[in-house]
Amino acid sequence: MKYSIYAFLTILAFLGLSLMNVNEYIFFAGFVILQFVVLATAWNILGGYAGYVNFGVPAFIAVGAYSAVVLFKSISAPLVVQIIGGGILAGLLGLMVGLLTLKLRGIFFSIATVAVVFILETVVMNWRYVGGATGLQLTRPPDLWGFDTYTRMLFFVMAVLAVCSVSIARYIQDSFLGRGLRAVRDSEEAAECSGVPTLKIKLIACTISGALMGVAGAPMPMYLSYIEPTATFNLNYSISALGMPIIGGTSHWIGPVIGALLLATIQQIVTVTVSNELNVLVVGVLLVLFVVLAPDGILGLIKKWKQSSK
Amino acid sequence: METILEVNNVVKQFGGFTALSGVDVKVHKGERLGLIGPNGSGKTTLINCISGAFTDYEGAIHFNGQDISKLKAHERTKRGIARSFQIPRPFSSMTVMENLLVPFAFVGGKDGPEQQEEAMTILRGMGLADKAFVQSNQLSQVELRKMELARAMAAKPKLLISDEAMAGLSGNEVDEVLDILFGLNKLGITIIMIEHIMQAVMKFSERIICLDAGKIICEGTPETIVKNPEVQRAYLGD
Numbered sequence: 001m002k003y004s005i006y007a008f009l010t011i012l013a014f015l016g017l018s019l020m021n022v023n024e025y026i027f028f029a030g031f032v033i034l035q036f037v038v039l040a041t042a043w044n045i046l047g048g049y050a051g052y053v054n055f056g057v058p059a060f061i062a063v064g065a066y067s068a069v070v071l072f073k074s075i076s077a078p079l080v081v082q083i084i085g086g087g088i089l090a091g092l093l094g095l096m097v098g099l100l101t102l103k104l105r106g107i108f109f110s111i112a113t114v115a116v117v118f119i120l121e122t123v124v125m126n127w128r129y130v131g132g133a134t135g136l137q138l139t140r141p142p143d144l145w146g147f148d149t150y151t152r153m154l155f156f157v158m159a160v161l162a163v164c165s166v167s168i169a170r171y172i173q174d175s176f177l178g179r180g181l182r183a184v185r186d187s188e189e190a191a192e193c194s195g196v197p198t199l200k201i202k203l204i205a206c207t208i209s210g211a212l213m214g215v216a217g218a219p220m221p222m223y224l225s226y227i228e229p230t231a232t233f234n235l236n237y238s239i240s241a242l243g244m245p246i247i248g249g250t251s252h253w254i255g256p257v258i259g260a261l262l263l264a265t266i267q268q269i270v271t272v273t274v275s276n277e278l279n280v281l282v283v284g285v286l287l288v289l290f291v292v293l294a295p296d297g298i299l300g301l302i303k304k305w306k307q308s309s310k
Numbered sequence: 311m312e313t314i315l316e317v318n319n320v321v322k323q324f325g326g327f328t329a330l331s332g333v334d335v336k337v338h339k340g341e342r343l344g345l346i347g348p349n350g351s352g353k354t355t356l357i358n359c360i361s362g363a364f365t366d367y368e369g370a371i372h373f374n375g376q377d378i379s380k381l382k383a384h385e386r387t388k389r390g391i392a393r394s395f396q397i398p399r400p401f402s403s404m405t406v407m408e409n410l411l412v413p414f415a416f417v418g419g420k421d422g423p424e425q426q427e428e429a430m431t432i433l434r435g436m437g438l439a440d441k442a443f444v445q446s447n448q449l450s451q452v453e454l455r456k457m458e459l460a461r462a463m464a465a466k467p468k469l470l471i472s473d474e475a476m477a478g479l480s481g482n483e484v485d486e487v488l489d490i491l492f493g494l495n496k497l498g499i500t501i502i503m504i505e506h507i508m509q510a511v512m513k514f515s516e517r518i519i520c521l522d523a524g525k526i527i528c529e530g531t532p533e534t535i536v537k538n539p540e541v542q543r544a545y546l547g548d
Contacts, residue, residue, distance in 0.1 A: 176415045183401050183412045190399035192383040193361055193392065195416035195465055199382075251403065 003170065007163050014159035018152045027155035029268040031223055034158040035216050036264040038165045039237065040244035040256035042212035045169055046205045047242060048250030049178055051185030056097065056113030057238040059120045060210045063090040064217030065232055069130050069138070072221070078143065079157065083218040090214020091207045098206035102199060105188070114235075121233040135228025138221055154223050158216075165212050169253040172208070177201055213241075236280050240264070243287045249299025258298050311338040314469055314500050315360065320369035322355055322524075329355040330367070331524045337469070337502065342495050344515030344532070345504045348544055351521040353504045354396060357471050360502075361393045362386040374468070388417055390468035394458035394475050396504075400446035406433065406457055407442045413465035429464060436460045436490055452483040459490060469500045476507050484510055512536070520544065 018027060039057060046052050064086030071077035071085045093116075101112040125133045140150045147153040172178045180201045183191035192198050221227040240263065248259025263286065267279045294301050315337040322330040330352045337343050347353050358364045360371060362383030370379045378386055392413075401409050410429040415421040433439045436456040441449065449457060455475050462470055472491060476484045488510055495501050505511045511518065512532040519529045522544040528535060535541055 176421070179408070179412055179415055179421070182403055186401040186403055187399035189363060189383075190395065190401065190461075191412065193363070193387055193395075194413040194461060195384050195387040196412065197382075197384045197416070 003167070007167055011160055011163050014156055014163075018147060018156040018159075024149065024151060027149075027151045029272075031151065031155045031158050031219075032268060033261065033264040034155070034162045035220070036240060036244060036260040037162040037257055038158070038216035039213055039241040040248070040260040041162075041165045041169045041253070042209045042216065043241040044245040044250055044253075044256040045172060045181075045212070046202070046209040048245050048256070049173065049181035049185065050202055050205055052102070052202065052206075053110045053242065054113045054206075054209070055110050055235070055238045055242075056116040057213060057241040058233045058235060059097075059113075059117045060090045060093060060213035061217030061220070061237055062120060062124065062229070062232045063093050063210075064214030065220045065227055066124060066130050067214070068218040069136065069221050069227055072138065073129070073136075076141070078141075079153075079219065079222065082222075083157070083161070083215055086218030087211045087215040090217070091211030093214070094207040094210020095203060097210070098203040102202045102206060114238075117233055117235065117238075121229055124229045124233070131228065133229060135226060136221075138225050138227065140222055140225055150222070154219050157219055161215055161219075165215070166253060166257055168208065168212065169256070172205075173253050177204060181205055236283075239280065239283055239287075240267075243283045245297075247286055247290045247297055249297030251296065252299055255297055255299045262298075311341075313337065314339045314341075314374060316372040317356070317360065318370045318372070320356070320359055320367050320371065322352075322359055322364060322367040329524050330359065332369070333521070333524070333526060335519060335526070337500060339468075339500055340495070340498055341500050342491075342514055342516045343500075343502045344511040344518040345502055345521065346506075346508075346511055346518060346535075346541075347521035347527075350523075351544070352524040353521055354473060355524075356521065357393065357473055357502070357504060360386075361391055361471060384416070387413070387465050387467075390466070391471070392462035392465040392467035392469070393471035394455070394462055394473055396474045396477065398451075398454040398458050400449070400454060400457060402445070402447040404446055405443050406438060406446050406449070406460075409446050409457060409461050410464040413461060417465045429460075432460050432463050435493065437486070452479055452486065455479065455487060456490065459487075459494075463494065467499060469502065470494060471502045471504070473504050474506060475503075476505060476510055488514055 043054060043057060046054055067086040067089045068082035071082050097116055101109050104112055130136055144150060145153055180196045183196050184198050188198055244259035244263050245256040247263060249255030263283060266282055270278050270282055290297060313336050317333055317335040320330055320333045333356060345353050359367050362381060365380060370377055373389055373391060378389060407429055411421040414425040430442060433442050438456055438460060441453060446457060476487050484507060491501055491514060503514055515532055518532055518535045520527050520535060520541045527540045527544060528538045
């Protein structure tokens with residue numbers, strides 16, 4: 001109940017912010033930061049809770065984004081329908097990828113997810129309806145839902161999606177599913193022998209995780225007014241989506257939120273002040289530092305600090 | 311005597327290597343069965359076939375009269391087969407209590423206050439009550455062994471398979487674990503014990519099966535097994 005109130009107040013705060021007379025760039029950058037909150041949270045459901053490292057993040061984002069494009073281009077679907085459609089299709093991709101790969105463990109699963117990115121990228125590159133390799137320019141519809149600009153509206157939409165994603169991750173963590181996924185991460189064989197239907201819960205996690213990544217990708221074409229496969233299928237998304245939970249801490253739903261807010265904000269600052277190319281370097285350096293010095297992330301550091309101050 | 315588990319002509323191969331070749335085992339309800347054999351004789355493979363860790367074997371396994379050969383491990387656990395592991399496999403990110411709540415949640419379908427109280431009762435029986443809220447990766451070897459048995463008990467088994475639960479323990483600790491297993495058997499739970507500590511197996515088992523090179527070489531009471539020349543040959547050589 002308390003959490004629901006906080007979640008509602010957070011959405012209200014974002015609504016208030018998007019209606020305020022402040023610099024437009026805040027919403028432009030804020031959209032990206034909130035998108036990474038969704039992606040990191042989604043990745044953590046399978047990667048953090050169950051320990052299955054998914055490198056195929058761009059494939060799920062792309063399915064969300066290209067589903068939105070197809071829906072918009074074919075039936076002029078409104079944004080909400082684009083997001084729902086993108087989420088459903090990316091969820092189905094998650095289910096299919098899960099069915100094909102979740103019997104694999106460790107590095108084999110991760111490699112299989114990378115393959116999905118390349119396969120889908122090749123398909124999109126040769127699909128002329130969505131622009132093929134050269135991409136597709138999109139004209140934003142005039143509907144602004146009472147916001148001053150389309151970017152502000154997208155910022156608010158992404159804020160709602162971020163709150164919803166975090167709420168889903170929190171619910172999973174506290175549920176049977178979360179307990180089962182943690183058991184899978186610690187020892188899959190022991191989990192199975194403790195009655196946990198390991199394949200089933202991994203499939204559920206993979207589907208939910210994929211759907212949320214698709215949801216994060218769906219508003220992207222409208223945000224950029226453009227879509228092209230090289231940027232959409234960029235593997236940097238995978239690095240960021242796994243780096244953020246690792247830096248924040250994978251054991252709790254708040255970890256990816258902290259990691260995403262911290263890292264994506266730094267990335268935005270670096271983009272504006274230094275160069276766009278340095279983004280990946282920032283993630284890489286922080287990732288190495290955390291893996292070596294604080295493998296349990298910021299949450300682990302806080303826990304240690306609390307224990308030592310007792 | 312009523313049969314709880316029946317293993318019929320089970321053959322398990324790993325590539326070209328035959329780990330089990332036509333093994334037949336019958337276990338009676340409430341029995342304490344010892345499973346012995348030298349390293350590589352197929353004991354753990356047999357246990358993995360029974361518990362469902364392996365399902366790609368030939369032959370059939372019946373539990374409580376029902377064919378469970380194609381069932382996955384979690385489905386067999388729900389039917390009443392639980393096990394501990396040769397190398398302890400705690401859910402190390404969880405406390406001891408949370409470890410027990412996993413089977414309560416997935417086998418019993420509930421993990422509320424009632425189940426926590428039940429888990430506490432099991433832990434008391436194992437002498438682990440004071441460790442209930444300790445992270446399981448902080449436990450000593452003997453505590454880990456006991457926690458594995460406690461977690462198996464949380465699945466409310468009819469058949470408990472103890473896979474070398476006493477390996478690496480001191481004499482006193484072996485006795486502690488033995489007492490626990492005797493206690494569980496008194497509750498009506500059938501127990502299969504795999505063990506290399508012969509004194510423990512002899513003391514615990516009503517009947518012993520000896521495996522060698524994937525085959526049962528003899529079966530009988532502890533007294534007959536000790537004197538059996540095949541067993542002596544398997545352990546000591548010709």
